[in-house]
Amino acid sequence: MSVEIHALVGPYALDALDDVERAAFERHLRECEPCRLEADDLRETAARLADGAWSVPPPGLRDNVLAAIGNTRQVSAPATRSARPVRRMWVAAAAAVVVAAGAAGAGAWTIQDQRVRTAQATAAQEARVRTILTAPDVVLREETLDSGGRVTVASSRLQDAGVIMLSADGAPAAGRVYQTWTIRAGTPSSAGALGEGQSAAVQVIDGLPEANQVGVTVEAAPGATTPSAPLDALVELT
Amino acid sequence: MAEHGRRDHLRPVPASPENPEPDAGSLLKAVARGDEKAFGRLYDLVTPRVYGLIRRVLRDPAQAEEVAQEVLVEVWRTAARFDPERGSPTAWVFTIAHRRAVDRVRSEQAAADRTVRAGAASVDTPYDEVADEVAVRLERQQVRSCLDDLTELQRQAVTLAYYQGHTYPQVSRLLDVPLATVKTRMRDGLIRLRDCLVPA
Numbered sequence: 001m002s003v004e005i006h007a008l009v010g011p012y013a014l015d016a017l018d019d020v021e022r023a024a025f026e027r028h029l030r031e032c033e034p035c036r037l038e039a040d041d042l043r044e045t046a047a048r049l050a051d052g053a054w055s056v057p058p059p060g061l062r063d064n065v066l067a068a069i070g071n072t073r074q075v076s077a078p079a080t081r082s083a084r085p086v087r088r089m090w091v092a093a094a095a096a097v098v099v100a101a102g103a104a105g106a107g108a109w110t111i112q113d114q115r116v117r118t119a120q121a122t123a124a125q126e127a128r129v130r131t132i133l134t135a136p137d138v139v140l141r142e143e144t145l146d147s148g149g150r151v152t153v154a155s156s157r158l159q160d161a162g163v164i165m166l167s168a169d170g171a172p173a174a175g176r177v178y179q180t181w182t183i184r185a186g187t188p189s190s191a192g193a194l195g196e197g198q199s200a201a202v203q204v205i206d207g208l209p210e211a212n213q214v215g216v217t218v219e220a221a222p223g224a225t226t227p228s229a230p231l232d233a234l235v236e237l238t
Numbered sequence: 239m240a241e242h243g244r245r246d247h248l249r250p251v252p253a254s255p256e257n258p259e260p261d262a263g264s265l266l267k268a269v270a271r272g273d274e275k276a277f278g279r280l281y282d283l284v285t286p287r288v289y290g291l292i293r294r295v296l297r298d299p300a301q302a303e304e305v306a307q308e309v310l311v312e313v314w315r316t317a318a319r320f321d322p323e324r325g326s327p328t329a330w331v332f333t334i335a336h337r338r339a340v341d342r343v344r345s346e347q348a349a350a351d352r353t354v355r356a357g358a359a360s361v362d363t364p365y366d367e368v369a370d371e372v373a374v375r376l377e378r379q380q381v382r383s384c385l386d387d388l389t390e391l392q393r394q395a396v397t398l399a400y401y402q403g404h405t406y407p408q409v410s411r412l413l414d415v416p417l418a419t420v421k422t423r424m425r426d427g428l429i430r431l432r433d434c435l436v437p438a
């Protein structure tokens with residue numbers, strides 16, 4: 001994966017990554033100095049392409065913008081870099097319900113899009129979910145949640161990715177959230193936490209086939225760094 | 239380093255003394271301190287490119303106007319976050335604009351994929367004739383000639399992504415070339431473009 005991911009610097013600079021890959025690459029940028037320098041450099045070049053798109057702005061725009069900034073509070077300079085919220089990677093929260101159609105197995109799954117889109121739930125992400133769910137080697141596993149509901153995990157080695165689909169009967173108590181974990185060789189790492197009041201989510205996980213298990217817990221909002229016992233569900237992948 | 243000589247003849251015409259070119263960096267710094275007058279000047283400097291770029295990606299003028307307004311207000315709101323270590327002020331603005339335009343076009347794309355004429359990436363806008371400012375013409379001409387300097391595949395990969403908002407897998411399908419090739423052409427296309435363009 002690591003050799004592969006450096007190669008995304010060109011598409012990244014052109015905004016040609018979908019949201020999921022963009023988030024993965026931005027994580028990589030925090031660890032990879034050469035990619036960071038090259039990304040800044042290529043973004044600078046890509047932005048020059050705006051020179052080629054010059055167009056006369058509509059007449060009313062200036063007044064509208066100047067009026068809008070009068071009512072817009074400015075942010076102050078960042079003192080410290082705030083940690084990225086863990087739930088950023090959640091895709092299409094409460095938007096997609098996975099339905100098993102016909103015999104279980106490859107390609108037998110469809111997504112019913114309820115058109116309740118969150119800002120992050122872009123077509124690109126949905127396409128990625130579909131690609132994984134329809135991969136010829138996809139393996140599906142499902143467990144019930146102790147709190148009520150179910151968690152389904154789809155995993156494809158060909159895509160080197162998987163999808164965790166959580167559909168609980170209801171949201172946890174106030175101040176608590178669902179959180180999922182990938183567990184590799186006994187070590188859990190957070191795959192993301194839902195927002196308060198959320199009970200369903202579909203999440204794409206790069207490299208999921210490397211994990212042995214997927215766990216679900218209920219944690220204090222906005223999520224924990226290590227899972228607390230007892231697990232709400234544990235899905236065995238191997 | 240040898241390239242520098244080649245770049246010289248492309249250097250932009252210097253701003254005339256009676257119309258000094260405003261410096262986006264100091265304008266942005268003043269904007270970060272809440273200077274609305276500086277914002278007005280920054281607006282005039284960047285908006286034709288912000289609006290043009292968004293319109294180019296979205297095609298629809300009404301939507302482009304809406305997104306352009308969001309972007310310009312975002313520039314005002316987050317001016318303090320601009321980090322000069324990481325790039326130029328104009329690149330910062332156009333990066334915000336491009337990202338917003340692309341996010342919008344992809345959410346619009348949900349059901350019906352837009353029809354695309356691969357390779358027909360004209361650099362013209364309907365307002366060409368209005369853009370008679372020497373510096374602007376020159377910059378645009380430069381981008382155009384530098385794009386022409388790329389290989390056909392590099393040029394198509396770069397322009398399909400940047401001007402039409404396609405992801406690299408979409409570009410790969412449109413051009414019928416492998417994913418790995420598209421990634422590489424995007425990268426080496428940008429590198430070649432960088433070496434051709436005069437620093438902004």
Ligand SMILES: [Zn+2]
Nearest residue numbers: 005006032035
């Ligand atoms: Zn890297």
